[in-house]
Amino acid sequence: MPVVTADLKACQGYANCVMAAPDYFDLDDDGNVVMIKREFPESERSRVTEAARSCPVSALTVSE
Amino acid sequence: MSSTTVIVGSSIGGVRTAQSLRLEGYQGDIVLVGAESELPYDKPPLSKSVLAGTAQASSICLLTQEEADEARIQLVLGHTATGVDINNGLLELEGHEPIHFDNLVIATGAAARPSPWGERAGIHVLRSLDDAHRLRASLLGGGDLVVIGAGFIGAEAAATARSLGLTVTVIDPQTIPMSRIFNPEIGHWFGALHRDNGVTTIFGTGVDAIDGDQGAFSVHLTDGRVLSAATVLVGIGAVPNDAWLSSSGLLVDNGVVLDKYCRAVHAPSIYAVGDVARWHHPRHGEDIRIEHWTNAVEQAICVAYNITHPAEPREYSPVEYVWSDQYNWKIQIVGRVGNNAKHIVIGHPETHGRFAALYTKDGINLHGAATVNWPKALIACRRGMGTGITVAELRDALETQLTSQAMPVP
Secondary structure: OOOOEOOOOOOOOOOHHHHHHOOOEEEEOOOOEEOOOOOOHHHHHHHHHHHOOOOOOEEEEEEO | OEEEEEEEEHHHHHHHHHHHHHHOOOEEEEEEEEEOOOOOOOOHHHOOOOHOOOOOOOHHHHHHHHHHHOOOOEEOOOOOOOEOOOOOEEEEOOOOOEEEEEEEEEEEEEEEEOOOOOOOOOOEEEOOOOHHHHHHHHOOOOOOEEEOOOOHHHHHHHHHHHHHHOOOOEOOOOOOOOOOOOOHHHHHHHHHHHHHHOOOOEOOOOEEEEEEEEOOOEEEEEOOOOEEOOOEEEEEEEEEHHHHHHHOOOOOOOOOEEOOEEEOEEEEEEEOOHHHHHEEEEOOOOOEEOOOHHHHHHHHHHHHHHOOOOOOOOOOOOOOOOEEEEEEEEEEEEEOOOOOOOEEEEEEOOOEEEEEEEEEEOEEEOEEEEEEEOOOHHHHHHHHHHHHEEEHHHHHHHHHHHHOOOOOOO
16 A cells, blocks of 8 residues: 655644645654555545645655 | 747746656656756655755656656756747747747646845755755754744744754744644644754744844844844745736736636646646636645646647636645645635544544535644545535544544654
């Protein structure tokens, strides 16, 4: 199953991912991304990939 | 059936449109045209890590040649678009034969408003990678920097120049900085932020003229003062790159005029995204143009969807979002703020190291919010904009957050 992973050092708390896919991403009290789930089904590829690409600092990566 | 989508403009809006088309299963040809010869790059770092010299080329690249090849995106870089022949579906370029399109996406962005005090070496604007490299070279030459304009670009560049150890003065004709965006109380805090970081601020005063040459400019102010500067940065806004469309027949009025699906008026096979796009925002009920990174990304997704689903297009009705990083402040703005709307401030920069300002026109509904160093509050505000939260409900939630979370002043 494809997965989305986060680079915590890169995350700056812009929160675009949380707005695009709140069932996958949240922010903690310090503004760092928290992964709610990492694996996603093929049917979710478009939404999760767009959420990852909405990160202004490319902190999120989709891989197979 | 093979079709071709040509995207003109290789910055964030154009690149994301190309990538989103493939994600939506678009099978036709995609041609991405750019005026600059560099591979597509991201612009927010220009005033920060690129100017500071800490960015790697790879960290600002939006699309590598390998990624373009893999997604079957043909890159045509280094050619400026000069016109569109709508009837024959042709994009005309400088130094390149016309390119046929079935769908055209205009993503040519905006250009820095040029210096009205002369354009010569040492007087900079900051919009492109070349601009950033030239400005950095000037800053490394030493001497004082004068920044004209206390908006996002000017403030971010001033902060970076301070981090390089330069003496910096920021000038703005407005008495209170950022007052087009914020109410005066918060604008004053932005002025203090500059001064606390060692920047001299001159607000409420304009610039009459700039004499002299690089390394030895004299900046003449409207109040008669004269500042000496080695380098000048002019950050007075941007203008959409739409002049090349003037004889195309497209409706152009401070940007390409679009319907609520981001299709050009009277030319539904032509779309626009990003800084050059003026579309009919269904919720606001007016034509607007937004020069923000997140808008370009979200509009690109919508346009890619509408190209691949022409029978059931989606309206584009975003909640505006923009950020700016200045000194140790992370500023995040959602919706519509300022313009003398009523506002409530929660937190204080000195006491809490963070704050949120909630804006309302009617005293009940949230119309916009600005937060500093408080991403959790920003999320609550962005979500609240979508769900129709009241200002009172949001204030209660944020005041609880403010007191329950200890956060050191950064």
